[in-house]
Amino acid sequence: xxxxxxxxxxxxxxxxxxxxxxxxxxxxxxxxxxxxxxxxxxxxxxxxxxxxxxxxxxxxxxxxxxxxxxxxxxxxxxxxxxxxxxxxxxxxxxxxxxxxxxxxxxxxxxxxxxxxxxxxxxxxxxxxxxxxxxxxxxxxxxxxxxxxxxxxxxxxxxxxxxxxxxxxxxxxxxxxxxxxxxxxxxxxxxxxxxxxxxxxxxxxxxxxxxxxxxxxxxxxxxxxxxxxxxxxxxxxxxxxxxxxxxxxxxxxxxxxxxxxxxxxxxxxxxxxxxxxxxxxxxxxxxxxxxxxxxxxxxxxxxxxxxxxxxxxxxxxxxxxxxxxxxxxxxxxxxxxxxxxxxxxxxxxxxxxxxxxxxxxxxxxxxxxxxxxxxxxxxxxxxxxxxxxxxxxxxxxxxxxxxxxxxxxxxxxxxxxxxxxxxxxxxxxxxxxxxxxxxxxxxxxxxxxxxxxxxxxxxxxxxxxxxxxxxx
Amino acid sequence: xxxxxxxxxxxxxxxxxxxxxxxxxxxxxxxxxxxxxxxxxxxxxxxxxxxxxxxxxxxxxxxxxxxxxxxxxxxxxxxxxxxxxxxxxxxxxxxx
Numbered sequence: 229x230x231x232x233x234x235x236x237x238x239x240x241x242x243x244x245x246x247x248x249x250x251x252x253x254x255x256x257x258x259x260x261x262x263x264x265x266x267x268x269x270x271x272x273x274x275x276x277x278x279x280x281x282x283x284x285x286x287x288x289x290x291x292x293x294x295x296x297x298x299x300x301x302x303x304x305x306x307x308x309x310x311x312x313x314x315x316x317x318x319x320x321x322x323x324x325x326x327x328x329x330x331x332x333x334x335x336x337x338x339x340x341x342x343x344x345x346x347x348x349x350x351x352x353x354x355x356x357x358x359x360x361x362x363x364x365x366x367x368x369x370x371x372x373x374x375x376x377x378x379x380x381x382x383x384x385x386x387x388x389x390x391x392x393x394x395x396x397x398x399x400x401x402x403x404x405x406x407x408x409x410x411x412x413x414x415x416x417x418x419x420x421x422x423x424x425x426x427x428x429x430x431x432x433x434x435x436x437x438x439x440x441x442x443x444x445x446x447x448x449x450x451x452x453x454x455x456x457x458x459x460x461x462x463x464x465x466x467x468x469x470x471x472x473x474x475x476x477x478x479x480x481x482x483x484x485x486x487x488x489x490x491x492x493x494x495x496x497x498x499x500x501x502x503x504x505x506x507x508x509x510x511x512x513x514x515x516x517x518x519x520x521x522x523x524x525x526x527x528x529x530x531x532x533x534x535x536x537x538x539x540x541x542x543x544x545x546x547x548x549x550x551x552x553x554x555x556x557x558x559x560x561x562x563x564x565x566x567x568x569x570x571x572x573x574x575x576x577x578x579x580x581x582x583x584x585x586x587x588x589x590x591x592x593x594x595x596x597x598x599x600x601x602x603x604x605x606x607x608x609x610x611x612x613x614x615x616x617x618x619x620x621x622x623x624x625x626x627x628x629x630x631x632x633x634x635x636x637x638x639x640x641x642x643x644x645x646x647x648x649x650x651x652x653x654x655x656x657x658x659x660x661x662x663x664x665x666x667x668x669x670x671x672x673x674x675x676x677x678x679x680x681x682x683x684x685x686x687x688x689x690x691x692x693x694x695x696x697x698x699x
Numbered sequence: 700x701x702x703x704x705x706x707x708x709x710x711x712x713x714x715x716x717x718x719x720x721x722x723x724x725x726x727x728x729x730x731x732x733x734x735x736x737x738x739x740x741x742x743x744x745x746x747x748x749x750x751x752x753x754x755x756x757x758x759x760x761x762x763x764x765x766x767x768x769x770x771x772x773x774x775x776x777x778x779x780x781x782x783x784x785x786x787x788x789x790x791x792x793x794x795x
Binding site: 322323325326458461520523525526527529530537541544545546547548549550551556557558560561562563565566569571574575577578579581582585591592595596598599601602604605634635636639 | 700705708709711712713714715716720724727728730731732734735736737738739740741743745746757759770773774776777778779780786788789790791
């Protein structure tokens with residue numbers, strides 16, 4: 229179900245927001261015990277649905293754009309008066325004192341906020357297995373992970389508990405779960421959407437992202453949440469970057485040398501078949517060379533933990549969140565953070581502390597920041613010849629729960645998605661591929677990357693090759 | 700990376716870790732550092748970034764404050780321990 233389809237029914241009255249609420253609630257009651265997409269399901273949602281039903285009866289097509297549309301929010305985005313746990317014990321009882329800017333803007337269009345969704349603790353992970361509240365399962369195949377870190381948001385849309393969801397994407401945390409669950413997943417240009425009220429992980433990489441069933445829905449939500457925000461100094465103006473125009477026919481670049489990295493053979497075959505389809509739709513697909521993309525993951529696992537170690541210093545047991553008492557102030561810190569943080573969070577804080585320490589800073593952090601600049605220069609050069617870069621979103625379909633036990637093998641699942649965050653360019657994952665595992669058809673996404681501020685181009689292209697080609 | 704190095708990092712990070720955690724982390728962090736050290740194979744000059752990065756400093760006037768006390772209760776209510784209008788913490792100067 230898409231927002232466009234739902235809205236048509238809401239307006240003609242053949243289906244109401246209250247029906248949508250009842251159906252979403254039924255899905256949650258029946259499935260969420262197993263899937264565990266949600267951290268909290270809101271008990272005020274029914275009253276909202278009743279009000280929305282009345283408002284459609286009065287206003288029809290003049291009703292707010294998202295009125296009554298079931299929506300789920302990743303639990304590291306602040307909603308005033310609701311718990312914002314980041315799926316961590318350290319914030320288990322933290323109630324948000326204000327709305328994130330993205331929530332404030334969404335609320336102006338009155339979606340039906342159904343609940344908050346599970347994530348890898350502080351958005352650190354690629355499977356939603358790192359949640360302090362237990363893992364989320366993939367609704368397509370419950371023996372598999374939904375991806376992560378926004379796995380709960382992806383599962384919510386995939387199982388039909390919401391029609392759209394917000395997540396956050398620091399290194400692929402929206403696109404990769406969208407790939408694993410068969411959804412459209414979007415990471416905007418860095419600075420296009422405000423980060424105010426997102427629980428920070430890697431501030432130079434984080435962006436709020438969107439899960440939907442169509443590119444048009446994604447574009448609609450983007451248009452609502454995007455834009456300059458005085459509460460986030462990194463948000464961009466319309467003239468920050470050169471204009472990126474839409475086209476009838478696009479030239480797509482495939483970084484062939486980058487695709488050799490640990491991909492399942494049938495994913496690569498499906499990807500190549502998809503290139504044929506794009507060509508048959510009239511677009512041009514050419515090979516491009518982006519040799520630095522391969523090194524992106526190494527740069528990412530330096531920059532991101534460095535920013536994590538700095539951002540998570542705020543959890544000190546003093547101002548909010550968990551406090552575990554010791555005999556001294558120092559012991560309060562040590563015990564609070566020992567009990568409050570999970571293993572992956574601790575690992576990244578220590579790694580970040582190491583790469584930022586005197587004597588290592590230049591070799592790691594300094595070098596990684598230089599590589600980011602080189603990557604930006606490299607891709608901008610390629611964008612002189614092509615309009616969009618195309619890769620698979622993930623090298624494999626969803627993997628089994630418990631399959632990736634050592635941290636590094638989990639990190640490698642992000643190889644195709646981290647470059648966009650390092651460079652700050654927009655990227656979309658569209659569920660175009662399928663492969664079969666153990667008799668079950670599993671989705672795999674195709675990722676498209678545009679130049680900075682090329683968000684509208686990705687929506688235009690995505691609608692042409694996805695929305696418009698489906699029955 | 701050795702266990703003692705991990706223990707030192709944990710202390711800097713204000714996280715108490717057990718002996719077992721230190722041993723496991725030493726191995727894991729060594730593996731990860733081995734992987735990320737790959738970026739040292741990249742040579743070349745830092746490019747002129749002005750044309751591709753568009754970051755600049757953002758300033759605002761130091762004025763238009765909100766009404767005093769508007770958020771005080773909300774924020775203090777989030778603190779684990781408070782004393783009136785203060786967040787209460789243990790003694791900072793002294794034997795620590």
